Amino acid sequence: MTAIAACETCGNPLTDAAGGRRYCSNACRQRAYRERSATRTDEHSNAHGDLPTSLDSFVGRRAELTALTRLSNEHRLISLVGPAGAGKTRLAVQFGERHRKDYPDGVWWVGLATTSDPGRVGHVVASALGVRPPSTRPVAEGIAASVGNQKMLLLLDNCEHLLEDVATLVASLLANCPRLRVLVTSREALRVAGEQVFALGELELPAAGAPVDATMAPRFDAVRLFLERANAVDHTFELTEDTVGDVVALCRSLDGMPLAIELAARRIALLTPADILARVGDRLALLTDAPRTTDTRHRTLRAAIEWSYDLxxxxxxxxxxxxxxxxxxxxxxxxxxxxxxxxxxxxxxxxxxxxxxxxxxxxxxxxxxxxxxxxxxxxxxxxxxxGDVPVVHDRVVEWVASVVEPEATRFDPGPEPVRRLDRHMGVLDIAIARTAEVGDWPRHALAVAATAWTANPQKPRGVPLPLLNAALARPELPPVHRSLLAHVAAGHHRARGNWELCRRFATLSYELETALGCPDTTARALEVLASADCYFGDLDGGYARFAEALRLARDVGDPIAVGIILNSLSWTKLQHGDADAATPLVTEAVDLIREHGWQHMLNPMLHTAGAIALARSDFDTAAEMFRESLTSSLEHPTDQFYDLEGLALALIGTGADDVCALSLLATATAVRTKFDYRAEPYWQDQLSVGMDAVLARTPAGRARAAESSGRRMSMRQAVDYALTDRPALPENGGSSDKRITERERHIAGLVAEGLTYRQIGQRLGISPHTVARHVTHVRSKLGLRSRAQLAVWAGRNTQ
Structure with a gap:
């Protein structure tokens, strides 16, 4: 039987196949021509298949190229996936260019972005490979027969809208062409047997919070891409100490995505980095200036994302x-x-x-x-x-209330609800705003209280006072919610040394809880009220309230509440000069929390134990307690500045590391000032005595440098520094193979003073690059990981 010839475009039978006719009409012939044009960048491509020609430089992705090479040596199908604008196509092109020599039969590029008909995938690939599809069998068979045993690399670009047909074709080709390798770019994997998925993420960025100057920043791919694209539109633009912070922040706010960074950089012709950063919240309108030759989907950031959404x-x-x-x-x-x-x-x-x-x-x-x-x-x-916004806001309120409400009538919220709230601190703002908007004041109170329970290194515990006062002023609040907020307010003012207000709100909470008849929360109110009574000198009344709170907590069988009350009583007795009576109380509290509590709950108990050791001049034990307390609060940071101060006092007592002690005290002071945390008179006296002692024996230059480095450290950096074992370095800088030169020592001292590399270079008459090289050498010799550590070392070893 003679096979009936078919049109290569639409598949309809050809009434006249004589003379090699391949299409049933001019329309099909023109459509085939357009598809061939879309898959080739040059109609005169050579036999090995041309890759798209890039008109600008390829920046970064060294690690990704290395990883792709390793994968391609072991696997025949790799899917390079990533979000819109991640640079998948550019990376695939670069990979193909790098490996041309590895494929004697060619690196073949097939762009599928303009192919809208899934049934045409095989024809587009065949056209790109120069294969005439057979009219009597599937296109895949014809391609496989043509490729055969050739060693070639097939790059299929932009497959996300044709996944099923691309997957079918690729599986068939790999099964029949043993030396063929395929690299696919897509926003979604093919899900084919043997496929290796390589997810492409952000370009390399400086670590959040890490100090970066104009010399160091271009070492990161995201910043370097911004600079190169900015220089393409403004040759005078350069990175300076004045602009580096804005450029790094801009690249970070754009998620390190190449397309967004390139579009932002093109705005340098009209705007400064600070101007672009200020407008980046409206980035979908701002980032719209791609070259006219760019793929339509990448002309604007909006178009790139919309393409994904439509699929x-x-x-x-x-x-x-x-x-x-x-x-x-x-x-x-x-x-x-x-x-x-x-x-x-x-x-x-x-x-x-x-x-x-x-x-x-x-x-x-x-x-x-x-x-x-x-x-x-x-x-x-x-x-x-x-209209999704109010719907989601209402659902967030429901979710927050479901987490918080069961904890509102407990002495202290349980660990799992607090972990959940810590992970979702941002949505608490949604719940607070939505409940106020609709007048749902009981659940508004729950959301406000939840804010007081959450903590992270950037936000110590606490709720904004205006928000707290406004919530308490609502007359519609049920007693249980008013008591909860009153307790939160009492704790807020206790931490800030406002004892009059602390006692007032604690009294309100106690009165409400007495009427409600809930023993656990009555004990909660009594604990704060007892502390306030003792502060004002009513020790008999205060200790009686402590005893009643303990009785209630023991009666309901709440070991966590018992431990918290015991610790509060122990801390109160220590402040009033009775360390001997305080010791067994805090020991029992620590034992209870270790057995029944959450790790971060040890923090106040261990701080009290450390303070008792300080009072007894047992500085080694004190340092051990404060370090353990810091460690216990890493997951849920609570009052870490207290432990930094305690550790500093222990170090001062031993004389082991005065520079470290001064740095930790400076960090803690900065936190207290920022968040208005006032030390109790007893603790403030300890800090004053310790500070006087360390300053009396530390050279002024070293003290200034240590305090300067401490003020610049974040809380997270200070805790890391406090918990890091620092090798003892000889005063001369080390052994002969690690000796620090005088020039390096001088530069380290200037770093400790807070000068930038450019400022140091101007002072010494050398380039910022030379300064950076000296700093790198010093850090390498000393095994230091950051400029903050270098500043502390300089404070110890420079005059």
Whole structure:
């Protein structure tokens, strides 16, 4: 039987196949021509297949290229996936260029962005390879027969809208062409047997909070890309100490995504980095200036993201919009609540597979999800258009209330609810604003109280006082919610030394709890009220309240409450000169919390134990207690400045490390000043005596440098520094193979004074690059990891 010839474009039978006719009409012939043009950058390409020609430089991605090379040596199919604008195409082109010599039969490029008909995938690939599709059998068979045993690399670009047909074709080719390797770029993996998925993320950025100057910043790929693209539109632009902070912040706010950074850099022709950074909140309108020759999907950031959104099904589109309203990383539980489903796992998996969601492993193994900020802003716009915002806000309120309400009538919130709230601190603001907007004051009170329970290194415990006062002023509050807020207010004022207000709110909470008849929360109010009584000199009354609080807590069988009350009583007795009576109390408290409590609850108990050791001049034990206390609060940072002060006093007592002690005291003082935490008179006296002692024996230059480095350290950096074992360095800088030169010692001293590399260079008559090289050498010789550590070393070893 003679096979009937078919049109290569539409597949319809050809009525006249004589003379090699391949198309049934001029329309099909023109369509085939357009598709061939879309897959080739040069119609005169050589036999090995041309890659798209890049008109600007390729920046960074060295580690990614190395990893791709390693994968390609071991696997025949790699899917390079990532969000819009991550630079998948550019990386694939660079990979192909680098490995041309490894494929004697060619590196073949097939762009599928303009192919809208899934049934045409095979024809587009065949056309790019110069293969005439057979009319009597599947296109894949014809391509496989042509490729055969050739050693070649096939690069299929932009496959996300054609996944099923690309997957079918690739599987067939790999099965029949043993030396063929395939690299696919897509926003979603093909899910083919043997596929290796390589997720492409952000360009390299400086660590958050790390000091970066104009000399060091260009070493990071994101900053270097911004500089190169900015210089393309303004040859006079250069990175300076005045602009480096804005450029780094801009690259970070753009998630390190190459497309967004390139579009932002083009605005340098009109705006300064600070101007661009100020407008980056409206980035979808700002980042619209790509070259005219750029793929239409990448002309604007909005178009790049919209392409991905349009490929989602209806449920995924709704989920993407509603999750964007959260504006904060979220776990599966909160995502399910926001999306209004029992379990959002499949929705999250689908969005992550399509590179519209990023998953991170958080503390204690919790998986958190987040949207890149540009994607979130796009989703938020659509959420507003679809009316999703109030729906999500109401669901957030429900979620917060479900977490907080069971804890409101306990002496202290349990560990798991606090962990959940710590992970979702940002959505508490949504709950607070929404409940105030709709007048839901009971749940407003719950959200405000939850704010007081949360903590992280950037936000010590506490709730803004105006918000707290406004919530307490609502006449509609039920007694249980008013008592909860009154207790929060009493604790707020106790931490800040406002004892009159502390006693007033503690009294209100106690009166309300007495009427409600809840023993646990009555004990909660009594503990604070007892502390206030003792502060004002009513020791008999205060100790009687402590005893009543303990009785109530023991009666209800709450060991956590007993431990907290015992520690408060121990701290009170220590402040009033009775360290012997304080010792067994805090010992019992520590034992109870170790057995029944959460790790961070040890923090105040260990601080009290350390303070008792200080009172007895047992400085080694004190240092051990304060370091353990710092360690206990790493997950849920609570009052770490207290422990820094205690450790500093222990170091001063031993004389082991005066420079470290001065730095830690400076950090703690900065935190107290910023958040208005006032030390109790007893503790302030200890700090004053210790400070006088250390300053009396420390050279003025070293003291200034140590205090300067301490003021510049964040709380996280100070805690890391306090817990790091520092090798004892000889005063001359070390052994002969690690000797520090006088020039290096001088530069280290200037770093300790807070000067930038440019300022040091101007003072010494050398370039900033030379200064940076000296600093790098010093840090390498001494094994120091940061400029803060170098500043502390300089304070110890320079005059």
């Amino acid at each position: 989602l099904d209806a449920d995924e589109q709704t989920a993407m919009r509603r999750l964007a309203v959260l504006g904060w990383p979220f776990d599966l539980d909160l995502a399910s609540a926001a999306c209004g489903v029992d379990d959002a796992l499949n929705l999250l998996a689908g969005l992550e597979n399509k590179s519209l969601l990023v998953s991170d492993r958080a503390a204690r193994g919790a998986t958190m999800f987040r949207q890149l900020e540009s994607i979130r802003l796009f989703g938020r716009e659509l959420a507003e258009q679809h």
